[in-house]
Amino acid sequence: MIIDDNHYDVILIGSGAGGGTLLGALSAAGHSVLLLERGGVMPLEDQNLSEADLFRKDRYHPEEKWFGTDGDPFSPQMVHAIGGNTKIWGGVLERMREQEFSGVKLQEGPSPDWELRYADLEPWYERGEEIYRVHGVAGADPTAPARTGPYPAAPRPLEPFLVELRSALERQGLHPYDLPLSWSDSAVDPTGDAELFGVDPVRTCSNVTVKEHARVVQLHVNPSGQEVRGVEVDIAGQHWLFRGHQVVMAAGAIGTPEILLRSATDHHVRGLANGSDQVGRNLMKPQLTTILQLATAPNSGRYARGHGITDFYWGDKNVDFPLGSIHSGGGVLQDALFAESPPVLSLVTKLLPDFGIDQLASRSITWWAMSAVRPDPHNRVLLRGSQLQINYTPNNREAHDRLVYRWIDCLKAVESDPLTLVTKAAPVHPRGEAPLPVIGGACGTCRMGSDPATSVVNLEGRSHEVHNLWIVDASVLPSCPSVGIGLTVIANALRIAEAMKASL
Ligand SMILES: Cc1cc2nc3c(=O)[nH]c(=O)nc-3n(C[C@H](O)[C@H](O)[C@H](O)COP(=O)(O)OP(=O)(O)OC[C@H]3O[C@@H](n4cnc5c(N)ncnc54)[C@H](O)[C@@H]3O)c2cc1C
Numbered sequence: 001m002i003i004d005d006n007h008y009d010v011i012l013i014g015s016g017a018g019g020g021t022l023l024g025a026l027s028a029a030g031h032s033v034l035l036l037e038r039g040g041v042m043p044l045e046d047q048n049l050s051e052a053d054l055f056r057k058d059r060y061h062p063e064e065k066w067f068g069t070d071g072d073p074f075s076p077q078m079v080h081a082i083g084g085n086t087k088i089w090g091g092v093l094e095r096m097r098e099q100e101f102s103g104v105k106l107q108e109g110p111s112p113d114w115e116l117r118y119a120d121l122e123p124w125y126e127r128g129e130e131i132y133r134v135h136g137v138a139g140a141d142p143t144a145p146a147r148t149g150p151y152p153a154a155p156r157p158l159e160p161f162l163v164e165l166r167s168a169l170e171r172q173g174l175h176p177y178d179l180p181l182s183w184s185d186s187a188v189d190p191t192g193d194a195e196l197f198g199v200d201p202v203r204t205c206s207n208v209t210v211k212e213h214a215r216v217v218q219l220h221v222n223p224s225g226q227e228v229r230g231v232e233v234d235i236a237g238q239h240w241l242f243r244g245h246q247v248v249m250a251a252g253a254i255g256t257p258e259i260l261l262r263s264a265t266d267h268h269v270r271g272l273a274n275g276s277d278q279v280g281r282n283l284m285k286p287q288l289t290t291i292l293q294l295a296t297a298p299n300s301g302r303y304a305r306g307h308g309i310t311d312f313y314w315g316d317k318n319v320d321f322p323l324g325s326i327h328s329g330g331g332v333l334q335d336a337l338f339a340e341s342p343p344v345l346s347l348v349t350k351l352l353p354d355f356g357i358d359q360l361a362s363r364s365i366t367w368w369a370m371s372a373v374r375p376d377p378h379n380r381v382l383l384r385g386s387q388l389q390i391n392y393t394p395n396n397r398e399a400h401d402r403l404v405y406r407w408i409d410c411l412k413a414v415e416s417d418p419l420t421l422v423t424k425a426a427p428v429h430p431r432g433e434a435p436l437p438v439i440g441g442a443c444g445t446c447r448m449g450s451d452p453a454t455s456v457v458n459l460e461g462r463s464h465e466v467h468n469l470w471i472v473d474a475s476v477l478p479s480c481p482s483v484g485i486g487l488t489v490i491a492n493a494l495r496i497a498e499a500m501k502a503s504l
Helices: 017-028 098-102 118-131 160-171 194-199 252-262 342-351 357-362 397-415 486-502
Strands: 002-013 033-036 208-211 214-221 228-235 238-249 287-295 307-309 325-328 364-371 380-384 387-391 431-433 469-471
Touching (some): 002 228, 002 252, 017 033, 017 118, 098 118, 118 486, 160 307, 214 238
Parallel strands (some): 002 033, 002 238
Antiparallel strands (some): 287 364, 287 431
């Protein structure tokens, strides 16, 4: 093993929504930071602006295989790159609702209290929206929480057929709003991400060192087991040891518990920082179903997500539990998630045999239904020998099914409205639920809390057991809301950065 000569203030592992954002905050404060990222810079042609080869099998799947609940191997949909999964995300950045921090009563029981309140995150949500240049309209989403300021930029213009569709939805009594989007205004790569807004602005600063294709394999602790003294990294098959004052995990909701579990010692037999046995447990990923609607006029198939609908967020007529949110999907050729729904594609092929991907892209409108899930300790990331096992059974199913059927009813109503000219009535609306490999929105596997018996890090993101170990990624989220968690991960990383600066 090669031992690096330098000693950094902070070693940061992972450059996605949490890590990329934290890098910007710490380097601006003058601290020396070493960023270790398993991937490299993602080529432009592989990013959000995708062509039809999005449908090429396993385009966004690293070569590794994990084992699923049934014991079968699968290849996860995620990317290892500077910017992490934000390189392929939809860029929709929404805030969690106030009530979700104190625990919401879901159909299957309450989601947990965060021990933090919306007010604790609000300034950081605002800062995160500035950094990621979120385009949106304050107050447009009827369920959005109170905010102190406007969005940094106005929403982007919608495709003309989506403008017409909005009026059609409004005629049904629904309240569609412009989804808040991270947008860079760059002609070649418009979707904002953690590389563009987190890493790039600081990567040439003298206090920042970025190592790409650097896969962290293990953390090494001192004899008492209370401090990380070295971070072992595989770089091109050669093992290196890096040393730093503070070590921050931002390897994502799967990568972070993986590294901690691999770092077991005599002091930490179940894995590092795992006295509570919570590392890897409580894995959550939102329930996601894509629903297809036929369009009358062709569209480009390449556009960002447009409308949000939260009319059923908290329930429905005679339903007093939350159902979730609806998004109009990005163009079929642009939305990476859509390519992960083979059930939809096979159904479309059966129903419309002459419908190739190109026709599908230009003659359809996609919708996403998203519902919350509850933490369950049996849903977990664990090691099976040297490989990862993901045990996962979705919950809160009835709420999600109700949302999907309710939305299909709304689409039928829109289609039977004689004033609506942009959609076409269809006998069925093909739909498909995102399968286990769609795991890029996962969270909860190293949750934060004040009680060391039931959480991995405290409310400032610091390990209860290992003094110089922090976690700033999606792992620390105690619950999984019905909106994307990207902005909450960003805001929480900015919040934790303040506590961390005080320790440096
Ligand atoms: C297709 C898709 C669309 C999405 N759309 C949205 C959206 O519109 N809105 C939204 O809010 N969210 C969206 N998400 C989810 C969002 O991208 C994630 O919630 C967010 O990126 C999580 O941030 P993170 O910092 O926890 O992890 P990540 O962004 O996943 O970053 C983790 C980083 O750690 C690196 N890493 C992992 N292991 C190691 C290791 N051993 N050594 C070194 N580095 C390592 C990875 O390579 C990666 O760069 C989407 C996700 C996907 C996949």
